[in-house]
Amino acid sequence: MEAEASNMTHDQQPSLAVRVDPNEMVRYVHDLMTTGRQGGGDTPLARAAHLRWSALNRAFGDARVSPWTTLQRGDQIHVPAALIAAAGVAKLTMAEDEVVFDIPTLLDATLQLCEPVGHA
Secondary structure: HHHHHHHHHHEEEHHHOOOOOOHHHHHHHHHHHHHHOOOOOHHHHHHHHHHHHHHHHHHOOOOOOOOOOEEEOOOEEEEOOHHHHOOOOOOEEEEOOOEEOOOOHHHHHHHHHHHOOOOO
């Protein structure tokens, strides 16, 4: 089992550095939520988007991220597009054989991608 986890970690290493354009990241998640399928085929960009989406799902369990989400019903939450977009460019790191976001970096990127309030 350890060798399998090590191989998975090794296989993910190239995708850690691949950034996904914020608009493409939002489109990837939208397509995933509406069709239930991962788009993009087996390309480095599609693998990076999937890896980043998985890391964002893990980040939802962090208390620092919860103020950005709203419980909808059952196990569904509303996630602002800026948070999803930020997941495309925020720094990823490894923690115990899992790819995770550096949460402060993710939140900083989210703030940078938010629309300014009060401007038309």
